[in-house]
Amino acid sequence: xxxxxxxxxxxxxxxxxxxxxxxxxxxxxxxxxxxxxxxxxxxxxxxxxxxxxxxxxxxxxxxxxxxxxxxxxxxxxxxxxxxxxxxxxxxxxxxxxxxxxxxxxxxxxxxxxxxxxxxxxxxxxxxxxxxxxxxxxxxxxxxxxxxxxxxxxxxxxxxxxxxxxxxxxxxxxxxxxxxxxxxxxxxxxxxxxxxxxxxxxxxxxxxxxxxxxxxxxxxxxxxxxxxxxxxxxxxxxxxxxxxxxxxxxxxxxxxxxxxxxxxxxxxxxxxxxxxxxxxxxxxxxxxxxxxx
Numbered sequence: 305x306x307x308x309x310x311x312x313x314x315x316x317x318x319x320x321x322x323x324x325x326x327x328x329x330x331x332x333x334x335x336x337x338x339x340x341x342x343x344x345x346x347x348x349x350x351x352x353x354x355x356x357x358x359x360x361x362x363x364x365x366x367x368x369x370x371x372x373x374x375x376x377x378x379x380x381x382x383x384x385x386x387x388x389x390x391x392x393x394x395x396x397x398x399x400x401x402x403x404x405x406x407x408x409x410x411x412x413x414x415x416x417x418x419x420x421x422x423x424x425x426x427x428x429x430x431x432x433x434x435x436x437x438x439x440x441x442x443x444x445x446x447x448x449x450x451x452x453x454x455x456x457x458x459x460x461x462x463x464x465x466x467x468x469x470x471x472x473x474x475x476x477x478x479x480x481x482x483x484x485x486x487x488x489x490x491x492x493x494x495x496x497x498x499x500x501x502x503x504x505x506x507x508x509x510x511x512x513x514x515x516x517x518x519x520x521x522x523x524x525x526x527x528x529x530x531x532x533x534x535x536x537x538x539x540x541x542x543x544x545x546x547x548x549x550x551x552x553x554x555x556x557x558x559x560x561x562x563x564x565x566x567x568x569x570x571x572x573x574x575x576x577x578x579x580x581x582x583x584x585x586x587x588x589x590x591x592x593x594x595x596x
Contacts, residue, residue, distance in 0.1 A: 307431060309509075312506075314328065472531075503529075520553070
């Protein structure tokens, strides 16, 4: 089975006409139904996991409103408060094709998941070919860790992720009201966090196995970054450095504000290599679009 993770930074401040994270969620669904992949016909089985926001009813309602009535998606929700909403969590998750984890507090998320045995179950899902996806905390959690404000307003290194991917992860890298870009690179330079990847809002990282296969974006010019120590107490992966690269667009430039457009089949990929030399800077044939 192909092991896949799609980890992304949702749009915290969508521009007028932008669809929020929905375009990125649609991409996660598409990973479960590749063209010519031999998948049986029928809706994609999607399980939404809102643990990081305490199973907030408003978050659940939002996903049910968007995906609940669609004929091409079979949506379920796994709540863990005050107890699991399904009789057998392992059996339920292994039946899914996509598990989508909400953002929020990654510290609380992991504490609750460990209490219910989800780390082992989710690793089993990954090995079985279920696409594991999520935004913000739901992006960090598949990695070794990353910067978080789960404990306080200031950023601290979180190092208790599931570690399916042996990298760190910085989300919302272009956030203007919190020094996430500077904080993540400082933590990697000081080796509080291992080398990893950062995403600006609207950018997702698609891993196949344990390697980064590509970065995709729904916002023009939004970027992913490979961030690693430079061996001299500093860090590679700062704006303007060799490790910056553009991402494959999910929406054509002339449709960036149009809801419902699908990914153009000829969109160019922007591959990135993990860990070693910086990825080549690639300019896609069309500017990247925005998301979540």
